[in-house]
Amino acid sequence: MKKAIIGKKVGMTQFFDADGKVIPVTIIEAGPCVVTQKKTTDKEGYASIQLGYGDIAEYRLTKPEAGHLKKNDLPMKKHLKEFRLEDDSTINVGDILKADIFAEGDKVDVIGISKGKGFAGTIKRYNGQRTPTSHGGGPVHRHAGSMGANSTPSRIMKGKKMPGHMGAEQVTVQNLAIVKVDPELNVIAVRGAIPGPKGGLVYIKNTVKKQFIKNTQVTVSTNPQKASARR
Numbered sequence: 284m285k286k287a288i289i290g291k292k293v294g295m296t297q298f299f300d301a302d303g304k305v306i307p308v309t310i311i312e313a314g315p316c317v318v319t320q321k322k323t324t325d326k327e328g329y330a331s332i333q334l335g336y337g338d339i340a341e342y343r344l345t346k347p348e349a350g351h352l353k354k355n356d357l358p359m360k361k362h363l364k365e366f367r368l369e370d371d372s373t374i375n376v377g378d379i380l381k382a383d384i385f386a387e388g389d390k391v392d393v394i395g396i397s398k399g400k401g402f403a404g405t406i407k408r409y410n411g412q413r414t415p416t417s418h419g420g421g422p423v424h425r426h427a428g429s430m431g432a433n434s435t436p437s438r439i440m441k442g443k444k445m446p447g448h449m450g451a452e453q454v455t456v457q458n459l460a461i462v463k464v465d466p467e468l469n470v471i472a473v474r475g476a477i478p479g480p481k482g483g484l485v486y487i488k489n490t491v492k493k494q495f496i497k498n499t500q501v502t503v504s505t506n507p508q509k510a511s512a513r514r
Contacts, residue, residue, distance in 0.1 A: 357377065
């Protein structure tokens with residue numbers, strides 16, 4: 284069954300497996316999310332569910348947003364996101380989805396907004412090279428350089444890598460393994476890094492790629508000295 288949830292990036296830490304090897308993980312506060320809407324193939328033409336995450340005061344929402352939630356006597360939610368699921372027959376409006384919908388070993392895709400870097404030049408933005416810094420190079424060592432040919436085509440071609448706004452865009456990281464699920468704290472530990480700053484909103488769903496899943500036994504210890512003693 285395809286699963287999805289909305290969460291918040293808490294930060295990164297590390298776990299140790301049974302052999303004492305370090306596993307870098309990102310902690311995600313996943314849910315709780317309430318099902319705010321359910322679409323069906325008969326009525327809307329496709330099947331999906333809409334999840335709401337993050338409590339918010341009613342006066343901070345617009346009247347259409349608040350009315351959408353009050354129609355089904357649902358609590359006010361700050362973030363709404365629609366997910367298409369293969370089988371949502373067991374999910375109804377008002378249901379609460381928590382981190383325990385996922386299990387250790389599941390492969391997921393995580394979607395988030397990357398960190399904003401502001402205005403950046405071609406060296407930082409596209410890993411460009413600078414000119415030599417000696418023998419009269421002038422104050423243009425980090426400039427973009429030639430923009431293209433002169434007489435033909437007499438213009439800058441589309442797609443030219445130039446300075447501009449960097450970051451703050453949607454990024455998807457695929458095939459991340461879930462290392463640990465804590466139903467009590469409602470958090471998920473995902474192997475590797477995910478986009479966005481601490482506290483950033485993320486969407487977690489089953490991966491679209493099919494790969495073999497390797498189960499990893501993880502100990503609770505976060506002390507590298509204890510891990511080295513077990514080797």
